Amino acid sequence: MTDGPQAVAVEAVVAVEKGAPVALTRIIVPPPGPGEARVRVQACGVCHTDLHYREGAINDDYPFLLGHEAAGTVESVGEGVTSVAPGDYVVLAWRAPCGTCRSCLRGAPWYCFDSRNAVNPMTLEDGTPLSPALGIGAFTPLTLVAAGQCVKVDPAVPPQAAGLIGCGVMAGFGAAVNTGRITRGETVAVFGCGGVGDAAIAGASVAGARRIIAVDVDDRKLEWARGFGATHVVNSRNEDPVEAVRALTDGNGADVVIEAVGRPETYRQAFFSRDLAGRLVLVGVPDPSMTVELPLIEVFSRGGSLASSWYGDCLPTRDFPIIIDLHRGGRLDLAAFVTETVGIGDVERAFERMRRGDVLRSVVLI
Template sequence: MAYEVKGVVARSKGAPVTVETIIVPDPGPGEAVVDVQACGVCATDLHYREGTITDQYPFLLGHEAAGTVAAVGAGVTNVAVGDFVILNWRAVCGQCRACLKGELQYCFNTHNAAQQMTLTDGTALSPALGIGAFTEKTLVHSGQCTPVDPAAPATAAGLLGCGVMAGVGAAINTAGVRRGESVAVFGCGGVGDAAIAGAKLAGAATIVAVDIDDRKLEWARRFGATHTVNSKATDAVAAVKAATGGFGADVTIDAVGHPAVFEQAFYARDLAGRVVLVGVPAPDMTITLPLLEVFGRGGAIKSSWYGDCLPSRDFPMLVDLYRQGRFPLEDFVTEAIGLDDVEEAFDNLRRGEVLRSVVVLDK
């Protein structure tokens, strides 16, 4: 029997979102229905609403979510009804060329549910990142469900589903920050602050936060920044070098995804340092760098996909660290809101007033 639930829908480019009745089918083979308890409001959802990712409207928004498995389809063995799970958009296939090389974190053929959720008139919905979790129930592939300790609050745990994991993973997985190293993070929103927290967790000795908003720089200090730089008032490259003995940082992370910011990150690193891009650029953005500088500085330039995470490995680990008081997951939650408040949350996100608004679903 299909479920009728409320969900947040973006019907057309730039139009305000609406709360509508969603039809969620019973799970088919390999699928699961999840009772969503909480879902973060991420910039990616705003990009879907504004049509900068794809134009396959209408969208069922939301993807940074945690909840309880309500039903599973035939052949599902990795989760069971009642499991507390974080949803992810990297349900590894196990068969593509990346998986066969043992690099599951780069899976090129991740799974989504085969069936579609719809509006009451039968119109098929495109779920954001294959999840669609601004809703009371959602249908996903069972591999998109990662069981974690149910003692973790859903409001915090769900944020690992995208932004927090992207930032932490950029520092730990992609950059491979080591004890005693220096790190500079450019852009101190949710992803950037997660990268700072990840660098601290890895044992970085110096962590420089760079942003143009003093309020965000204060947030960055809470997550472990040892130095802050307002790049509106100060040359960011010079300031990072000054904080690192004149050499530049061992690791620089661009959490903005803008050519000017990436160039700052490139020149603010030490020789043989690592530059990581985790901020998502717009499709029309380009960058030009002197090839001799790329060669002469050595090191590595890397892109970080979803923090190069493996959900089955990284989600439980980070939840456990949070439960031990070693990772400040709850500090990313600025406010709890309802489904009707998502459009206002997008406005707050644009203005940089929140790290994360989290939609809480009443059960």
Template structure:
């Protein structure tokens, strides 16, 4: 019978305070739960948002969620995975019972779930795991449905990327935006999620892919992932530039990977009539949007938000990793550096300065 284990994990104790390595207690898995030995975990902007108090005040947080690992043990009634399975962790474990799941749309599941038990500090203080995962630790406890089995031959630092940002971007293009062969696409914001949207658009066969950012390094990354054109938003009017590159019409699909009112408006007006806007960048709670309702009516089309790239992990993770292994999807280019678990605070600084696409914590 498995017992509670003590491991080191990255904890944010207070809003804006530096993160610290702390001893955490990981319970034995209960019914419907799995304990996973983490092999790699990407440093995502969402973790930084937790640290800064932009997602909630449930401190202390156990950070990390973009992870791959091996199932160590499972609780009663678990049939999806077994000890020894290589898995990517996902933060939207579908319930199979809600109205979205019953209608055959599980990627919209309205009752996703996490582990019932809480991991704690040594003094018993309950931790809030980032996105219900908490994987900046050698071991974590999740709902078994948060584990998606994948090919064990894929490097963990690559496989784990699908746990959040890369899946969000690829899915925003393919699943939410419905990018198809011959489409024109513009992507505003070319960090990890935006570049994944560029890559997804290229994979889907878009003929024109316009990358928009204020940082030349990020624009170069976008070119590497398949952007056919780039726009420096410091130098050019974004809407005019996108229209000029699409025969004056605007793009069929415009993806806002920033998530600010000003970038969303750029996306709205840079799309073609009856085109699609996809919001995948996450706004902060105080942001509001004002838009002439007649413009919404008159331009037609679709205004969408993309939750986790509207992905279904059991369908999308193995498929995308198959494409990676075939040499058709260069997911490894997102890994800027591999770091130790004690280097997360420095990785946040590099992320803030725009020096990396992804720093990935790798556990021995």
């Protein structure tokens, strides 16, 4: 008889090749090695990043095990793991600071340059190693991660809501609170009102912004944005968003502008929507081929800052429980991000709904 956890075969959502529909196929999840944890996934959000992996927009390390916005329960842990134990309810993070790189050592672990992932590979049944999306891979009943990627949270929050903190909600909320450093009384504009943009709007509201302007091309999304705290909305199909933002801010522009689309045209609009000394935060993920051109004199003369927000510049062990507490206190409605729940075989259909803009988040219940 062999003691301890063994390798397990489970069904999972895999992107086999560029542009091909995802496949539900059997994979092998090994037992956790030193510093690793195996997690029983209960729910996982369907994020644009998963679609980017499927389409080869991130890299070509196929086959990909998709899914990364996940919550579940620790099933087993490897040698040396003390931060979590079997039975712990966790949200999975794709940043697990190493504690020893130059960024961690200078007190900025949210910029860790050597974030931890599991070392033992999950594989197809024929032994082909899988590339887990963002180092997680959670469209599966069981996944293997570094123990540092497991963040314990209050189990009172259902997994379909809690899991979204693992990516989209944290990215948007952190772009507003951590990167944008929004303070009471400031004016804010958010370009793009998908899940990340709405989380930025929610973060701005929690931070005490007095005016929050949501900008999008879809009236339905703008109405959703109001539910997360937008005080004004602008449909940029119908009016110049730069002029509209200025008109709503006494002709000055917003103190903080968050670009949650990741396109050159919206970035330029966001840049010119700032007040003097205003702060511009890019959190939308661009295609690697995209470039942006700006008049250098405008970059100089407007002052302020142009920042990129990596995962909301978050420290998961600090920020995930904060967002859970805000939700439980009625100040941030995580459940409002969940448009629908689907089965593990419905990911391809969820991608289509995402493309059409029909959902904030589809969430796979496992």
